[in-house]
Amino acid sequence: MSDTLSAGQALGNHLYKEVKHKILESLRTGEWKPGEVIPSEKKLGERFAVSIGTVRKAVDELSAENVLIRQQGRGTFVASHGRGKYFFSFFHIVRQDGLREFPSVELIDFARGQADPAAAAALDIHPGDKVWRYTNLLSLQDQAVILDEITVPVELFPRLSERVLRERRSTVYQLYQEHAGVNVIRTRERVRATRADGARARLLRVPVGHPLLLVVRIARSFKERAVELRHSYVNTDRHEYAVDLLGDEA
C-alpha cells in the first residue's frame, strides 16, 4: 500500500513525527539495515508526500538520537556499531590523564539461567524467563580494569553461544546487531561505589574490599525494548568514568 500520510497536517499532529515513525518502522522491519544508506531526502519526501523540509526535521531528530548518520554528499546511513568514535558513546571509562583506549576483552564465563526479579524488572520480562548470563573481563594496556556481568533475554538472542562470543572480533553491540538484528542506541546508567568481593577482587587483581565503581546499565533498542542488563565493576585506581554533558560543537 501507499506510505502516503493522511495529510492530517491541520490536526493536532506533527507531520514530521509521523514521518519519523514511518522511518523507524522501516528500520524495525529491516527494510534498511545498519550500515546501509536510506533513500535521499527528496525521495523520502515524495514517498511520504511531504516537503523536504519536513523530512529534514524528522531526520534531524533521528540523527541527533544517533539512529541515523548523515554524510554530506554521500547520503544518510543507518547507525552501526563497532567503527570509530561511536564506540565511545557506550564506553565511558577513560584513563585518568584523559586518554581513551579500546579495551581488550576476555570471556570469563557463559551460562544460561532464569531471570531473577530484579533482572526481569530491568529487562521488561517475567521473573523466571530464560536469560543468558556472561562475564567479560576488559583490560586497558594489559591491566584488568573492568568486569562486565551481562544479562540478556534468550528470547532476543536465541542463537547466542559461548563460541560466538569467543570468536567475535567486534564489540558485543555489533554482535547483537549482526547476529540478532538488535541495534542498541540508548543506555541508562546508574553508578555506585562498592567493595570488591573475593571473586571479583581476584579477577581484577585488587585486594578484597578495594573500592570499585559499580555501573548498572540498561541498554535499549529504538527507545523501547530493553535489550541488555550489565553490571560493570570498575577499578578506578588509574581510570575513571567520564560524563560530558551538553557538548556539541563550537
Place this chain on the structure above:
Amino acid sequence: MSDTLSAGQALGNHLYKEVKHKILESLRTGEWKPGEVIPSEKKLGERFAVSIGTVRKAVDELSAENVLIRQQGRGTFVASHGRGKYFFSFFHIVRQDGLREFPSVELIDFARGQADPAAAAALDIHPGDKVWRYTNLLSLQDQAVILDEITVPVELFPRLSERVLRERRSTVYQLYQEHAGVNVIRTRERVRATRADGARARLLRVPVGHPLLLVVRIARSFKERAVELRHSYVNTDRHEYAVDLLGDEA
C-alpha cells in the same frame, strides 16, 4: 551601529552561526539577562536582516544547549538556574528507587586560598592565583549524602563571602548568576570510587574506609570559561549517580 550581517551568505559561512554568535554576544554583554525574554524571532530576523527560519535555526541550537528556553506563546527566555527540573541537569544523585529530590544544604567551611597546580589546570588559571574554597554538606531526607568541596576563582566572584553563601536560599549556580553574572551551562564530570577518610567519614556519618563515589566536576559558562571545580563525595548506600544518554522525547 547596525547588527546587520554582511550578507555573506554565499561564502563558506553559515548565516545562522553568525546569528547565534550575535545572540551569545548580547547575552555576554548583558543586554538580555538570565530569566528575561529576548526579542521575538520576527524582530531578531529584522535586526539581523535574515529570515525567520535562520533565526529559528540559531535559537534551536542555543535552546538545545540550554542557553535559551523557548515557551510557546510567551517568548524565548535566557536560561536561569534554580527553578524546576533544570536543576536536575546539574544534580545527578537520585535515590535508588529512582526518586529525584531536592537536597538541603549546610555550609561547613569557607576560606580563601591559593590554587594548587591541579586546581589551576582545571580552572584555566595560574597556580597560586587566589581562589575561594568552600564545603557544602547536602542532605536528602535528613540523611547526609553528599559532601561538596568547591573551588572557584576569586577573580570571577570578588564579592563572595561566607555570609552570602549562608544566607542564600537558591542554588549556588543561581547565586553565581545573580551575584557575578556567571551563567553555568555546561559541566564535565569524572567519577571514581574511593574510601572515606576520617573527616569526610564523620561528616557523612559512615565508617572510615567506607566506599564513596568521588565526582570531580568542572563547570563552564558559555562553553568557554571554567568557573568552578567541585569534588563531590557521595555515599551511595541508598543513592546513586544517574546518567541517561540520548534521552529526548517519545
Place this chain on the structure above:
DNA sequence: CAGTGGTCTAGACCACATT
C-alpha cells in the same frame, strides 16, 4: 558531471498565552 545533504528564504497557517 549528477546526486546528495546543508543552508536560506518568504510566506502561510496552527497552537498557545496574555491582554
Place this chain on the structure above:
DNA sequence: ATGTGGTCTAGACCACTGT
C-alpha cells in the same frame, strides 16, 4: 484580538562526494 513560538511548504542555491 494580538503576539508568540511551532509546523509546513516550495523552491533556490551552496558544498561536498562520487563517477
